[in-house]
Amino acid sequence: MAGLVTSxxxxxxxxxxxxxxxxKCMLAIGTNTTVAHPVxxxxxxxxxxNGAKLIVANPKEIDLCRAATSFVQQRPGSDVALxxxxxxxxxxxxxxxxxxxxxxxxxxxxxxxxLEAFDPDTVEKLTGVPKEEVAExxxxxxxxxxxxxxxxxxxxxxxxxxDNVLAVANLAMLTGNVGKTSSGVNPLRGQNNVQGACDMGSxxxxxxxxxxxxxxxxxxxxxxxxxxxxxxxxxxxxxEIIDAVHDGTIKSLxxxxxxxxxxxxxxxxxxEALKRTDFLVVQDIFLTETAELADxxxxxxxxxxxxxxxxxxxxxxQRVRKVIEPVxxxxxxxxxxxxxxxxxGAAGFDxxxxxxxxxxxxxxxxxYAGITYERLEGGGLQWPCPSADHPGTPTLHTERxxxxxxxxxxxxxxxxxxxxxxxxxxxxxLTTDRSLFHFHTSTMTRKVAGLEQxxxxxxxxxxxxxxxxxxxxxxxxxxxxxxxxxxTVVANVTGACPPGLVSSTFxxxxxxxxxxxxxxxxxxxxxxxTKVCAVRVEKMPGGESGG
Amino acid sequence: MAKVTLTIDGIGVMAEPETTVLQAALAAxxxxxxxxxxxxxxxxxxxxxxxxxxxxxxxVPSCLTPVAEGMTVxxxxxxxxxxxxxxxxxxxxxxxxxxxxxxxxNRCELxxxxxxxxxxxxxxxxxxxxxxxxxxxxxxxxxxxxMNRCILCGICVRTCEELQGTCAINYVNRGYKAVTxxxxxxPIAESNCEACGECVVRCPTGALSCKGFQEPxxxxxxxxxxxxVGCGIRLGVRGGKIVSSQGDPQSLANHGxxxxxxxxxxxxxxxxxxxxxxxxxxxGELVETDWDEALGxxxxxxxxxxxxxFAAIASAKCTSEENYVAQKFTRAVMxxxxxxHCARL
Numbered sequence: 016m017a018g019l020v021t022s023x024x025x026x027x028x029x030x031x032x033x034x035x036x037x038x039k040c041m042l043a044i045g046t047n048t049t050v051a052h053p054v055x056x057x058x059x060x061x062x063x064x065n066g067a068k069l070i071v072a073n074p075k076e077i078d079l080c081r082a083a084t085s086f087v088q089q090r091p092g093s094d095v096a097l098x099x100x101x102x103x104x105x106x107x108x109x110x111x112x113x114x115x116x117x118x119x120x121x122x123x124x125x126x127x128x129x130l131e132a133f134d135p136d137t138v139e140k141l142t143g144v145p146k147e148e149v150a151e152x153x154x155x156x157x158x159x160x161x162x163x164x165x166x167x168x169x170x171x172x173x174x175x176x177x178d179n180v181l182a183v184a185n186l187a188m189l190t191g192n193v194g195k196t197s198s199g200v201n202p203l204r205g206q207n208n209v210q211g212a213c214d215m216g217s218x219x220x221x222x223x224x225x226x227x228x229x230x231x232x233x234x235x236x237x238x239x240x241x242x243x244x245x246x247x248x249x250x251x252x253x254x255e256i257i258d259a260v261h262d263g264t265i266k267s268l269x270x271x272x273x274x275x276x277x278x279x280x281x282x283x284x285x286x287e288a289l290k291r292t293d294f295l296v297v298q299d300i301f302l303t304e305t306a307e308l309a310d311x312x313x314x315x316x317x318x319x320x321x322x323x324x325x326x327x328x329x330x331x332x333q334r335v336r337k338v339i340e341p342v343x344x345x346x347x348x349x350x351x352x353x354x355x356x357x358x359x360g361a362a363g364f365d366x367x368x369x370x371x372x373x374x375x376x377x378x379x380x381x382x383y384a385g386i387t388y389e390r391l392e393g394g395g396l397q398w399p400c401p402s403a404d405h406p407g408t409p410t411l412h413t414e415r416x417x418x419x420x421x422x423x424x425x426x427x428x429x430x431x432x433x434x435x436x437x438x439x440x441x442x443x444x445l446t447t448d449r450s451l452f453h454f455h456t457s458t459m460t461r462k463v464a465g466l467e468q469x470x471x472x473x474x475x476x477x478x479x480x481x482x483x484x485x486x487x488x489x490x491x492x493x494x495x496x497x498x499x500x501x502x503t504v505v506a507n508v509t510g511a512c513p514p515g516l517v518s519s520t521f522x523x524x525x526x527x528x529x530x531x532x533x534x535x536x537x538x539x540x541x542x543x544x545t546k547v548c549a550v551r552v553e554k555m556p557g558g559e560s561g562g
Numbered sequence: 563m564a565k566v567t568l569t570i571d572g573i574g575v576m577a578e579p580e581t582t583v584l585q586a587a588l589a590a591x592x593x594x595x596x597x598x599x600x601x602x603x604x605x606x607x608x609x610x611x612x613x614x615x616x617x618x619x620x621x622v623p624s625c626l627t628p629v630a631e632g633m634t635v636x637x638x639x640x641x642x643x644x645x646x647x648x649x650x651x652x653x654x655x656x657x658x659x660x661x662x663x664x665x666x667x668n669r670c671e672l673x674x675x676x677x678x679x680x681x682x683x684x685x686x687x688x689x690x691x692x693x694x695x696x697x698x699x700x701x702x703x704x705x706x707x708x709m710n711r712c713i714l715c716g717i718c719v720r721t722c723e724e725l726q727g728t729c730a731i732n733y734v735n736r737g738y739k740a741v742t743x744x745x746x747x748x749p750i751a752e753s754n755c756e757a758c759g760e761c762v763v764r765c766p767t768g769a770l771s772c773k774g775f776q777e778p779x780x781x782x783x784x785x786x787x788x789x790x791v792g793c794g795i796r797l798g799v800r801g802g803k804i805v806s807s808q809g810d811p812q813s814l815a816n817h818g819x820x821x822x823x824x825x826x827x828x829x830x831x832x833x834x835x836x837x838x839x840x841x842x843x844x845x846g847e848l849v850e851t852d853w854d855e856a857l858g859x860x861x862x863x864x865x866x867x868x869x870x871x872f873a874a875i876a877s878a879k880c881t882s883e884e885n886y887v888a889q890k891f892t893r894a895v896m897x898x899x900x901x902x903h904c905a906r907l
Contacts, residue, residue: 032791032815053758053821054791060727082727204790206878206904208885215885217876217903223886228899241894246869250892250899256873265900267867271888272877273904294863301835302848310863311856312848314837315880318787319797319804319828323881325785327792327815335881338782338797338804339831343838344853348877348884352891354853358861361895364887372883394794394814451756452822454788455904460823462830465703469757469822 018180018540019200022188022424024417025225027210029199030163031329031397031409036061038197040159042152044072044094044183045169045546049079050451052167052203052328059165068159070152072097073169074446075476075518076511087152088513089142091444091547092173092433098182099428100138100146101153102189103130110157112191119415120188121422129427141430157190161198168205172447172546174434177539181426188423194412204328206455207318211326214383214398215376219250224380240379241363252541254279254534261288270297271348272315276304277456277521280543281499282529298351301458304524315348316341323349323369324391326398330408332386333395433547434535437515441497441549443481445531446518453522460522473526474507476518477552482508485552490560495519497550500530505560517552521545568633577629584612584624587637594637595646595675597653597766598715599625603724609715610649611675615639643679650679653713655689657767664711665771672713672767691738701751704826705762705772709741712769718742718761725819730755757822763808776805783810786824787879791815793824803832864896873900 019026035041035058048056060082063069071083074091089097105111106127116123135146142149156162164187170179184200192198204210216223226233228249238245251259257279259265268289279285289295289308297309306312318325320341326332341347349369356364366372370388377383382399390396396407415421437444452470453460460466475493477485487493491506495517504519504526512518521528533548565576570587577586582605587594596612599605605625612624617634621641636642654676661667699707716733719742723729730753734743744753762770778798786793786807794813798806807825811818830836840856841848864872874896876888885903892901 049756052789052791053756054793054816054819054824057726057819061725064724064727206790207785207787207792208880208882209790209878209904211882212876212878212880212885212903215882216889217885217901218889219899219902222893223889228893237893241890243894244897245893246897246899248899250901251873253875253902253904256875256900256902259873259900264870265867265873266871267864267873269864269872269874269888269892271875271884272879273875275875278904294867296860300830300837301833302837302841306837307848309841309848310843311860312837312841313856313860314840317831318784318879318881319831321881323883325792326882327785328790329792329815331792331815332882333785333792333794333813333815334783336782336784338784338799339802342832342836344840345836345838346853348880349887351857352884352887354857355860355864356887356891356895358857359865359895361891363890363894366887369881369883372886376882376886394812395792454823454827459787459830460827462833462835463827464829465826466823468703469751 018177019184019202022181022184022426023193023200023412024419025411027411028201028203028329029193029411030197030201032058034197034409035059035163036065038062038067038161038163040068040070040156040162042070042072042156042162042164043079044098044164044166045179046165046167046203047073047075047077047079047169047448048165048203049077051205051449053451055165055203068155070155072152074513074516075448085148085152085155087144087148089144091446091516093142093430094170094173094179095175095182095428096133096138096141096430097144097149098179098186099130099133099430100135100142100149101156102126102186103133103138104135104150104153105157105189106130108154110154111189115191116189119194119423120425121420122425125427126185126425129429132429156186160190160192161195162190162192163198163201164192165201165203167203169546171540171542172544174535174537174544175431176537176542178428178431182428184423185425185428188425193423194410194414196410199410202328207327208325210328210330211324211332214326214380219252222379223376224382237379254536254541254543257285257288260292263291266293268292268295270295270305272299274303274305274456274458276308277524277527277529279534280529280532280545281534282527283500284534298348299458300345301462303456303458313351314343314345315351316345320345321347321369324373330397331395332383332391332398334388334391434544435498435533435547435549437549441551443550443552444516445495445497445548445550446516446546447521447528447532448518450520450522453520455522457522473504473519473523473528475504475552476507476509476512478512478514478516479508479510480514481517482506485554487552487554488560492555492558494553494555495531495550497531497548499533502526502528502530503555504528517550566629566631568629568631568635570635571637579629581629582625583614583616583627583629583633583635586629587624587635592637594624595678596625597671597675597713598717600717600764602764603717603720606716606720609713611646613642613645615642621645647679650675651681651685652689654681655686656691656693658710664768665706665775666768670767693738696741699749701749702755702757703773704757704822705759705770707750708769708771709743711767712741713767714740714742715766716742717764717766718770721761721764726756726758726760728754728756731761757826758820759822759825760819776800778806786820788823788827793820795820795824797828804828869897872896872898876901876903878903
């Protein structure tokens with residue numbers, strides 16, 4: 016989300032789910048919406064039925080294409096070229112929103128200059144998309160307003176993920192599609208409370224409400240509130256933490272509801288790191304692959320066993336309510352962390368209830384200041400909600416952007432290829448995707464018998480041409496090898512994957528696909544490039560399917 | 563736009579313009595029996611149970627008749643009763659009579675309408691045809707499709723097409739053999755059905771019913787724990803166990819709709835493999851212990867590794883309150899800003 020902070024000053028979905036049905040054009044890029052955000056996909060299809068255009072841009076022919084007006088199948092990792100190519104067409108043909116650019120944005124000349132490098136022929140070469148299709152998509156997006164852009168991990172999980180997001184923001188500003196109903200830049204957040212975890216400062220550089228840890232005034236505010244001294248240096252990110260554990264700098268690691276043995280790019284490295292920790296504490300609801308490595312395992316309670324709030328992808332803070340008592344001796348995670356703190360002699364952790372914690376949150380977080388549990392009874396409030404009489408904010412940036420200057424900032428960009436490209440030894444690109452029937456490392460979904468019945472094993476999508484060349488048939492057992500490891504998986508021969516691309520999820524512990532993926536990071540967002548890695552695929556000896 | 567005034571059974575009713583007689587009646591708390599109408603879907607006018615008499619026009623299906631200023635509507639007359647009765651008798655003639663053991667018992671619209679109209683059992687024989695029982699499609703793990711109970715109202719077909727945009731099912735065959743089914747009348751599990759269950763919750767009869775459905779003793783409004791859409795759900799509980807989940811129509815995120823995980827994916831909460839006691843590693847093995855020992859050990863070790871030797875990874879699955887406490891602990895107690903979560907994965 017670092018990209019959106021640069022362009023708009025705030026890294027969240029600019030608009031709301033309820034606005035989708037009234038949009039006139041949608042660009043869905045790097046999101047397999049029907050499987051990862053099914054109910055939002057339903058809204059998008061509704062917009063299409065209401066007459067909206069839908070442009071799907073994805074290396075795979077995903078299910079959403081069935082509802083699309085046009086489908087642009089760019090090469091994995093070529094999103095900057097595609098988006099800047101579209102911007103170039105819009106500027107060349109004079110379709111940009113000149114008034115919006117003049118009044119609301121800055122740095123347009125720099126963008127214009129950098130568009131020089133994205134002439135139609137170059138873009139066609141880089142993306143593999145015929146230039147007429149790029150131009151057609153650009154015209155469609157520029158001439159149907161309001162238009163909105165949706166994206167997910169297909170945009171961010173690249174070594175140039177931040178550039179991808181900046182390119183998305185450029186396109187939205189160029190066409191005047193920010194700050195208006197049914198428009199905007201809409202990153203679809205993956206986990207139920209990923210927005211809330213970010214808002215609460217479970218990030219190494221910010222306190223709750225994105226208040227910077229390096230700002231002395233802010234730090235002083237939190238020192239006062241918490242009655243302690245606080246570190247003035249930015250902490251390290253998820254992937255860097257794993258590395259620091261691996262090299263022994265970090266001795267104690269506290270993992271709450273996380274399963275890096277399956278989710279981390281280059282997962283074997285993560286597993287090895289975790290085995291090396293002096294002291295590993297895992298707090299979870301099941302004995303996950305990661306918990307099995309722990310020194311202490313603390314049983315947490317599920318969402319159904321505690322009160323609290325989740326903040327969804329549209330910044331809506333909603334009440335989670337206790338439905339049953341925690342099973343066995345399990346405890347809510349907030350209680351566990353507070354107990355550890357109290358046993359270490361810390362003050363400020365004597366919370367009796369989540370509502371008490373929430374009151375402390377709102378006293379320190381300006382964007383949540385006007386929210387109370389009582390106000391949430393009405394169906395939730397969208398932040399920013401700075402005061403008790405504020406109705407919440409369905410659409411961001413309506414008057415001014417959250418940047419220091421108040422203007423949206425165009426960012427010049429250049430194309431950078433993925434960190435790892437196919438070669439003779441590893442001739443195919445692997446990209447990771449998700450299944451409708453599972454969630455992330457499937458700690459929860461694989462405990463649901465029916466979901467397991469509907470989708471019970473990893474399958475590697477492979478184009479029929481590639482499959483024929485490699486002598487692979489549906490359901491054959493395959494060995495997939497990258498520079499980091501190898502995995503056994505079953506074949507799914509499908510035209511949804513273009514030649515040269517194979518695709519899998521990472522839901523299944525039996526086929527740990529993230530053993531293969533590339534941990535190379537985006538330099539700003541520190542997100543690994545799990546969407547592109549070079550692999551070799553072979554049929555296992557005797558791997559023919561039983562049928 | 564100005565409201566339209568009409569008379570239904572002698573009562574003056576103010577209706578929104580561009581609504582139908584059926585919608586106006588239901589909004590005014592006047593019941594008109596109906597089977598194929600559903601408020602979320604476009605009217606189809608196929609069941610002919612909602613027939614009413616409009617002065618000057620005669621019998622019309624109320625679900626397809628727009629309201630008009632000054633319109634006079636009768637929901638009950640000898641003519642209405644005759645037409646409606648035959649329509650329902652035709653549906654019941656071959657319908658299984660095992661209501662007490664049907665999955666939709668007490669939640670069935672056909673039952674309600676049969677009761678409203680008052681059915682004479684002797685009248686059904688004249689419509690009965692000998693018909694081979696259709697095998698029940700049990701291929702989906704969450705719901706069954708029993709076409710012997712289907713009344714061909716098409717609500718499932720329209721739900722899948724109009725609401726979900728999935729189009730997994732449609733009408734198959736003709737006449738007495740007509741059913742709703744996936745392409746080629748294959749089992750539903752082999753179709754492009756996404757198992758969202760939206761058709762099951764709208765089916766007015768026992769044709770589509772959840773496997774092993776149990777009526778909950780109470781329901782609690784909360785939020786689905788899966789993706790970032792944050793759908794409002796009503797979790798049903800019975801004896802300390804979660805037995806049902808339905809979309810919360812009041813939720814502004816999903817307006818009552820759910821996907822397969824949100825509707826059917828909550829069994830993990832009561833799964834026997836849930837961790838129920840703290841574990842500590844002793845002689846290489848994780849063994850069960852009490853909170854006192856586990857927390858004491860964690861506090862002791864964390865105290866030794868403050869500052870740069872410590873990091874925490876919190877969870878986007880936990881509540882915001884829990885994330886707040888985790889980052890406060892990391893910063894205020896452990897003295898480091900090295901806290902992150904899975905947003906990057």
